[in-house]
Amino acid sequence: MLLSLRNVSKTYATPEGKIEVLKGIDFDLPAAQSVALTGESGSGKSTLLHLVAGLDQPDSGQILVAGRDIAGLGDRGRAAYRRSDVGLIFQQFNLIPSLDVAANISFHARLAGRQDTTWETQLIETLGLTSLMRRYPEQLSGGQQQRVAIARTLAARPALVLADEPTGNLDETTGDTVLGLMLSLTKSSGAALLMVTHSPRLALMLDGSVLLRSGRIA
Known part of the structure; x- marks a missing residue:
């Protein structure tokens, strides 16, 4: 099992008191499988994703990625995990404005020491980016920017990809194409x-x- 969550809980302090966002989550995700995390606003979806991404730490429980518990990692360990093992795709494209498309795509792979030009070329061709390689993010449409963000994430060949409403800023037709x-x-x-x-x-x-639903898997 690539990803396993065991009794994961997370509470946040607010002026009105503590809010228990996640309540003993157990969840498994096999390699090469895709799973949608659904639920109403406030149900804990983004919190769970941030914990798995190593952007935050649970109050209790285990988050096992390829058998390693990332919940107990320090800041440096979580940064190394995000660099080498996990890829993140969000509504905001988060491209580097000073870099052209080619440099944006290779950025994470270079950081991870895992650049593969053959794989990058396949990504670029499949995502229809070949003619855009020398453009900068401000010169691209929203759909084009999200395709670049996907190529950048996958170029490093992460074992686990985490996406938070990745097509939320796109129209339905473009979003369906990009998600496919x-x-x-x-x-x-x-x-x-x-x-x-x-x-x-x-x-x-x-x-x-x-x-x-309300911090638990229904």
Whole structure:
């Protein structure tokens, strides 16, 4: 099992008191599978994704990625984990404005010491980016920027891809096309995908789905 969560809980302090966002989550995601994480706003979806990404730490429980518990890692260990093992795709494209498309795509792979020009070329061709390589993010449409963000993430061949409403800023037709390409490429690379979405329609495009309700898996 590539990703396993065991009794994961997370509480946040607010002026009104503590809010228990996640309450003993157990969850498994095999390699090369895609799962949609669904639920109403406030159900804990983004919090769970941030914990798995190593952007935050749980109050209790284990988050096992390829058998390693990332919940107990320090700041340096979590940064190394994000650099080498996990890829993140969000609504905001987060491209580096001073770099052209080619440099943006290779950025994470270079950081991870895992640049593969043959794989990058496949990503670029599949995502329809060949003619855009010398453009800068401000010269691209939203759909083009998200394709570049996907290529950048997958170029480093992460074992686990985490996506938070990755097509939320795109129109439905463009979003469906981009998501279809992302699913095809993650599967061909052998990566597992965990994607937060509010859309039951988009969730049906993935291999399976999990519903969060009030901090628990329903």
